[in-house]
Amino acid sequence: GAVDREPTAGDAATPPAPSAPAAAGRSLGDGIVYDPEAMAEFPCHAMGETIMGRCSADDLVQMKAALLEKRRQAVGGPTPRPDILPGEASQGDGGMGGEQMTAATAPPGHSALAEAGRRVMLADGGRTAIRAQLARWRIDGVDLPAYAYNGQIPGPHLEVRQGSSVEVVFENAIDMDSTIHWHGLRHSNGSDGVPGVTQPAVAPGGRFTYRLTFPDPGLYWYHPHIREDLQQDGGLYGTILVSPTDADYWAPVDRETVLVLDDIRIEDGAAVGYGAEAANFAIMGRFGNTLLLNGQTGYEQAVDAGQVVRFYLVNVANVRPFRLSFDGARMKKVGADLGRSKVEAWVDEVVLAPAERVIVEVAFDTARAYRIQHRSSAQTHVLGEVVALPQPEGPSRARRAWDRLRVDPIVSADVSRLQAYLAQPPAMDLELTVDIPDLVVGGRPSVGNGRRPAAGGAALPTGRAARGDATPPAERAAAGDADAEAEGHDADQDGHGAEEAHGPIEWEDEMLAVNRASDTAGVHWMIRDRVSGAMNHDLAYTFHVGDIVRVRLRNLGDSVHPMQHPIHFHGQRLMVLSRDAVVEQNPVWKDTILTTPGETVELLMEITNPGAWMVHCHIAEHLESGMMFQFQVLPADDATP
Ligand SMILES: [Cu+2]
Structure with a gap:
């Protein structure tokens, strides 16, 4: 009872309320509807056969004519796409309750790495089983039909040692094909979990044995590589903490905690349905309206005042980027996707796009409650809190040694070694963009080879553009x-x-009606080679183990809907050299690279693992829309200098 809580009234924002159901709209005949309530603040436009925004009578006539013309040109009629949801959980099998549902509130002195029952420690040669199954997910008193690994959301938290090998026997007990992709592991291609590329999809009732190795310390995670918009959003995700062989790799701290950042969209007491044949929310991805830490709202952890906690953060949301801070607690960024940063750095907040990891150390110096905050463009969301309890003995030993910033000699040496490769031309010069044939703006379809038509073309209105961000x-x-x-x-x-x-980053869905109505059949996200013009599955690259290749990512700012894309490279590691010609001052090995609209990111990729590997946007709906390709890695070519 001695904890001083900060006043929270007024400044502790809550997640946005579910949006009102779309208005019925006004029929214009021929099945075309004008919905003046939807997107009322935006210019006249159409999604599918619904016209939205501020439309004059002339606009409506012109827009209807354009839609009818488009309908005449279409082959076949519209395909019905009923929403689907995961089935009901059977009693006592996958039902979630008890300890597994409780947010971690570990007593001081105990590890709070993962909730009781979720932590699986695997020695070298160890073996475990992970079963994807139907489950109920209780969030804020609402029971959602869901998927869960071993009945837990997040799934089992695996703890392994750098350099070890383990086996995971995967059993698929859900109602769709599935696989497990082990995100960030530079390991054997046959265990990468990409259906049709590294293994056949695992049908319901089937099994697959993954043999995993862990060359790099840090936080990794796992999820299906089929319909992530549905399966991952529905609860299929888990974490892997790889502890370093070097005992001094991380600085001493009082405790370590894994925080899994996620969101889910709940309306009228149910999860919003998912497209049956193709992902919906295809333009921007599905933004949730309920923010989750380790699968729950209201996360709480207790520490002693004067302690330092190392947080391993991962973003498993479909699209939402997180900008996290701890309510004024002093924070040091020490690492990211594949381990340590070159230099530890003081930060006020950290940004994580989907699939990215960030490792921070936070000092809770005062006895009080510290809110765990996500600052979007619109508001500050509170995801939970860390309660620092009074502790008469003052700062811990770890806290007293914590004020200096360490330099990583290994990454520093890597940076020096890579200098020789800076001058080579990019082996991959990639543009990120979109065409949306379903979208009609100003009476003409907005298809422009990934760029807005020069004359009369208009961008899809976004909240960002409306606010001038x-x-x-x-x-x-x-x-x-x-x-x-x-x-x-x-x-x-x-x-x-x-x-x-x-x-500019889209922190929230500011065009919900248009986004929700879009599906991946009508929204074509693209990764395109600037030199060859080939894109998505037509792209082909071949490298050899030992190659270090330049990669350039250009996120086109003049597409019909410019937005951020986190681009994930499987099986290798990359280092950012520069963003818009501003040299990266504090490199860290990465597997997922956030790019923002109009930005050009220069990278080096170190090719270490043979096989067929994917590159794709980690916004689940963009991946579903085809924003992906493969590259081949052959064994080391000794003939190449
Ligand atoms: Cu994307």
Whole structure:
């Protein structure tokens, strides 16, 4: 009872309320509807056969004619796409309750790495079983039909040692084909879990044995590589913590905690349905309206005041980027996807796109409750809290040794070694963009080979554009924009330069009606080679083990819907060299690279593992829309200098 809680009224925002059901709209005849309530603040446009936004009578006539013409040109009629949901859990089999459902509130002195019953420690040569099954997921008192690994969300938390090998026997007990992809592992291609590329899909009732190795320390995670928009969002995700062989790899701390960041969209007491044949929410991806830490709202952890906690963070959401902080607690960023950063750095907040990991150490110096906060463009969400209890003996030993920033000699040496490769031309020069044939703006379809038509073309209206967020923070700050001032301040404060100073990011779904109605059959996200013009599954690259190749990612700012894309490379590791020609000052090995609209990111990829590997956007709906390709890695070619 001695804990001083900060006042929370007023500034502790809650997740956004579910949106109202779409208005019925007004029929214009021939099955075409005008819905003046939807997207009322935006110019006249159409998604499918629904016209939205501010439309004059002339606009409606023109738009209807364009839609009828488009219908005449279409082959066949529209395909019905009923929403589907995972089935009901059988009693006592996958039903979730008891300890597994309780947010971790470990007593001080105990590890809070994972909730009781979720932690699986595997020695070298160890073996475990993971079963994907139907389950109920209780969130804020609402029971959702869900999927779960071993009946747990998140699934079992695996703890292994760097350099070890383990076997995981996967059993598929859900109602769809599935696989497990082990995100970030530079391991054997046959265990990468990509259906049709590294293994056949595992049918319901089937099994597959994965043989995993862990060359790099840090946090990794696993999820299906089929219909992630449904299976991963429905609860199929888990974490792997690889402890380093070097005992001094991480600084001493008082405890370590894994935090899995996620969101889910719940409306009227149910999860919003998923497309049966193709993912819905195909333009922006499915933003949840309920934010989750380790599968639950209201996360809480207790520590002693004066302790330091190392948090291993991973974002498993379909699309939502997180911008996390701990309510003013001092925070040090020490690592990311594949281990340590070159230099430890003080930060005010950290950004994680889907699939990215960030490792931070946080000092809770005062006895009080610290909110775990996500700051989106619209508001600050509270995901949970860390309660620092009074502790008369003062700062812990780890806390007293914590103020210095360490430099990683291994990554520093890697950076020096890679200097020789900076001058080579990019082996992959890739553009990220989209065509949306279903979208009609200003009476003409907005298909422009991934670029807006030069004359009369218009971008899909976005909340970002409406708010003018595309303006650089400095200019917005000059105009008195509080958010921009905060962004500029942070970029200066954290000293990360390009790594944290991202361009315009869509933090929320500001065009829900249009996005929800879109599906991957009508939205074509693209990764395109700038030189050959080939894109998505037509792309082909071959490298050899030992190659170090330049990669360039250009996120086109003039597509019909520019937005951020986290691009994931399987089986290898990459280092960011620069963003928009601003040199990265604090490199770290990565497998997922956030790119923002208009941005050009230069990378080096170190080719270490043979096989057929995927590259794709980790926004689940963009992947479903085809935003992916493979590259081949052959054994080391000794003839190549
Ligand atoms: Cu994407």
